[in-house]
Every structure is written in structure tokens, then in C-alpha cells.
Amino acid sequence: MADIKVEYMACPIRQIISRFGDKWSLLVLYGIDRSETGVMRFNELRRMMTDCSQKMLSQTLKNLEHYNLVHREVYPEVPPRVEYSLTETGRSLMPSLHQLIQWALDHFDDVVSRQVIIK
Amino acid sequence: MADIKVEYMACPIRQIISRFGDKWSLLVLYGIDRSETGVMRFNELRRMMTDCSQKMLSQTLKNLEHYNLVHREVYPEVPPRVEYSLTETGRSLMPSLHQLIQWALDHFDDVVSRQVIIK
């Protein structure tokens, strides 16, 4: 998401939006958190998010790793195995995320059922 | 934000992101909520969000009105006066939003201080 002027860098809302307001980030976090082991492999995530392209999943994971929400563990095997898990910081976001999801469920009729504005 | 495949329309995270994950929506909601009267006029919002263009503010407000988060009250005067306030649904989102902001503040060092990835 786009830049933020330097003088507004301290605004926490902007920070959240600019980092996790994209199309897939929250879904990845939620997916990993919900998994039984707390760990997911790349293609496991792909199967969960069937309409997310490989490119975007890869990009999203790299982004989340950069912001210290997701940990990437590479096992030097053949074939290669890479496991993604939540960091401590990532887990700490979950209560807020769940509350947001609950809000969406509670207000599905008020908000979500309305058609997305085209153009 | 982009479309969501029909078979995933029920996913609440996607719904939230597709509607309020844009650059300005949450900031508008937060701004109106924080105002003393609970009501803000168009140019009042503009002054608060100095780096938001008029076009985007207008578009964002229309969007929030469509999703029943913001109420638009027009007073037939000259010069015209338009007041924006939160709907009941909009107010109901605030606890979740505040929790999210608090999370951002708590984890500023972990997350927010990291440079936004360029390209």
C-alpha cells in the first residue's frame, strides 16, 4: 500500500493499514493460527487460499516475515521443506483479529450483505 | 479493493478487508468518533487528514455511507452544510478498532519501526 507522509508516520492506524491492509495478510495469519500444529507449509497455505496466486502468497509471506509476524523455518532437505509459524508478535495480534472477525459476523446483515460498490 | 470469489464471500476477514482495508476509511471513522460532538463536516475532515485528497475523502465517505457505517446529514442552507456522524453500526466497530490501535502502540518497536518494503 502507498506511502505515508513522514509527519504522519506516528499514526498507528496508518501503520496497520499500510502493512496488513492488503488482500491476503490477515488471511495468512488467521490460517496459520487456526492450524492444529501452528505450523504450515507453503503449498498447505496455497490449498487453503485457493484463489490467491502463488506470487501473492509468496509476497505476502515475505512481507509478514519482514514485519516480524511470521517466522520462516527452512529445512535443508530434498525436496525442500519450509514451515511458517506465527512469531510471538504475530500471536499477540490474534485477539484483536478475532474480535474484528466477531464484529463482522455480528454485523453481517448491516454491512457485509451490501453489494461491494463497482467503480 | 478487488473482487472476492463467490465461494469465499462468507469469509469475514475478506469482507472486512475488501470494505475498510483501503487507505482512509479507518482514519475517517476514528476521526469522527474522536471529535467532541461526534459530528464532523467535510472540510473539517479535510483539515484533519491533510494528506488525503478531496477526491479520496469524498469517495471514502460515500463508501462508508454505503456500508452503513457513516450517516450523512444534509442541511438545505446557503452555503450548504453537510454533517457526517457514525451510525450505530459504525460505533459498534470502535472497540475493535481501539484494540487494534492499542496493539499497534504496544508493538511499535516490533513491527511499526521496521521500514516499509519498497517494491
Place this chain on the structure above:
DNA sequence: CGGCATCCGATGCGATACTG
């Protein structure tokens, strides 16, 4: 298996000018 590189269309968003 878990990616990256490239191309390209769709959308987001800002700048500017104009209006009731």
C-alpha cells in the same frame, strides 16, 4: 517443493480544474 522473473491488464490514488 518452494519459490522467482516477466508481462500486462485492472485498480488506486493524486493533481488539477470546474460547479451548484
Place this chain on the structure above:
DNA sequence: CAGTATCGCATCGGATGCCG
């Protein structure tokens, strides 16, 4: 005051192909 209209660039994101 509170917007709308138009233009144009920048970014998002999907499709495809290649690689260790």
C-alpha cells in the same frame, strides 16, 4: 461549502514460464 469530472501515473495482482 461541498463536492464532481477528467487525466495520468503508480501500484496491485493474475497468468505464465523457469529454476535449484
